[in-house]
Amino acid sequence: MTGTLDNDILIAGWGHSRFGKLPDQTLESLVVDVATQALESAGLEPRDVDAVFLAHFNAGMWPLGFASSLVLQMSPDLFGVPATRVENACASGSAAVHQGITALLAGTARRVLVVGAEKMTHAPASAVGAGLLSADYESAGQPSTSGFAGLFAQVALAYEHRYGPVGDVLGDIAAKSHRNAMRNPDAHLRKDLGQEFCRTVSERNPLVAGPLRRTDCSPVSDGAAAVVLSRGPLPAAAVPPARITGFAQANDFLPATRRDPIAFAATELAWRRALQAAGVSLWDLDFAEVHDCFTIAELILYEVMGLADRGKGRLAVEEGLVEPDGRLPINVSGGLKSKGHPVGATGVSQHVLAAMQLSGTAGDMQLASARRGAVINMGGLAVANHVTLLESCT
């Protein structure tokens, strides 16, 4: 799915819950809250919505296995609105956004409500672990002690095997993420842990799997996010819109034996397709929200994006490129790592954060210059890869 877009596919409103441990929320209350926020910010009534897409992974973490119509709980006026659940593991959110864009392009809808949500922290650790591991071809249904961290630990070890010791860069990426999350009021982990803490194995920052410390891993979070996609501007919107200029998806094979674990080959393909669709190059961008489920993933994504050569991703950190005041700030929101990673919500949240930057409404996170941004969202070990390019309308 690749699209070069004319100038009128907009993110015209959005909603975002706090990410974290939300014991008083249910999947339904999260969905309804962010959907309500998104319509309010877009200046729409429920009856104005032509279609709904719900991004939700679930995989045994929540009892309801048929959640698309939860969005209709927002209003009696939503009777009859088409609602469909979209799932691509941790990229479910962007998959739903891309289905929404497709519906606008098809002309089957003019205003689409996309909601992403996951409720995780109420579930026993074993259920969360099994749910997340069900996204892996080899591990699904198998016992595991190290969960998805164990899989990304193998990625880190493969990276070191090919390019030599990774040094302090993973700790530095974690420290950047924690620092950035201090300015995001919705982030799960708002604690500036500092480089030394993140670089060092300690009782409070133990090794979780292979070379990955606790600070290298995104947390288990509850949360939801929503966007209103529209064809053309909405006159009553409370926020300036952000324009979607290109999007692309590329899937890789599920079996680990059929993928180079550190190439993220289909992520790179989606990235190139999206840049081409939008007619921009890397250095035209002012920021990106990328899929840092683990710090090693963010490091490799620097290389996928072309911020550094293969094996040299650490230079992007060492040269300060990826800091909020650098040439291409990455994960100013704190990313999955510190913002939190409620699976189905993540990709939608990335689009909300990008739209906030581009509309100048990102509050303490606001970058000085934010004309063009990118979202990179991946499901599994770079298996389902979604990229969206956006620009400011102002």
Add this chain to the structure above:
Amino acid sequence: MTGTLDNDILIAGWGHSRFGKLPDQTLESLVVDVATQALESAGLEPRDVDAVFLAHFNAGMWPLGFASSLVLQMSPDLFGVPATRVENACASGSAAVHQGITALLAGTARRVLVVGAEKMTHAPASAVGAGLLSADYESAGQPSTSGFAGLFAQVALAYEHRYGPVGDVLGDIAAKSHRNAMRNPDAHLRKDLGQEFCRTVSERNPLVAGPLRRTDCSPVSDGAAAVVLSRGPLPAAAVPPARITGFAQANDFLPATRRDPIAFAATELAWRRALQAAGVSLWDLDFAEVHDCFTIAELILYEVMGLADRGKGRLAVEEGLVEPDGRLPINVSGGLKSKGHPVGATGVSQHVLAAMQLSGTAGDMQLASARRGAVINMGGLAVANHVTLLESCT
């Protein structure tokens, strides 16, 4: 999602597994088999596929929770093809077909492969029961002895409460379904049980829940089906295509208290929208494949479609309208009831069966006249409702 279509959205090829107990098949082998069949019948190579949609319910019945890329196991040439899972409970199959149509209309794809699959019979009855019940808002995660049959038993009781005893019509619908399935080589239950057997409670046909006998319920089945959707005809196709002339979706609220259990109000809305989109009326149709998960559902769908007034659905049976030689044959394939109901596969299978009729390739099931047909597929108790209208290209 409602679309009036120009003349070039086609089902250009298809594949269908046997439905039933398939102990030697896995979810992956089912997916790959029908995808391979579909491309062969469309005369396409894997590299010709622009996008893939997988319909799959799962809900704990199969370990892999991230199945979209299973379709890529068909061929190394599928690297990079976008693949997305779509879920709307028992309507997942039609939801995926509708996403495929939308991608064609959007111009983001010219050839879409839609696969629906479910593997159920290997799982313990408790896992299947819990998985299916997870599609119900009130019952999800709750213990139950009667499963989804218990929910449709309540529908049957509500129907009798409003309109009086339903009499023999449910048994007659079951008997028709079994009779029709004799001519479908892929059907799960190929046994002409006869009216007397289906009408009568017996040791071999016990009550399952409320007034519903075993013969009123679709079986638990394994199976898969696939279609190739194309913009315009495919020159190397091995089968004549079928044209999609309209489609619509309408969702209802999840809580039972917010729905009249026998109105199927959103099904009726989707039905009317689809007829309007296609510019046809009921009596323009030559057949329909409708969602008979339980015989009471088929009875109510007669009324939703307008084959009979509300409360008078039995007349459609008594007057012979719905028989293969009647004015509007319903479920010539045997329907979910006797063909089988592998949840994610069902909606795609309905589209395959319709395309076979319209292309004159339905073998022993072939109707004398089959110029226009309809598919009605619903998820939950008429919660997610998808309707597609199709016509012959010959």
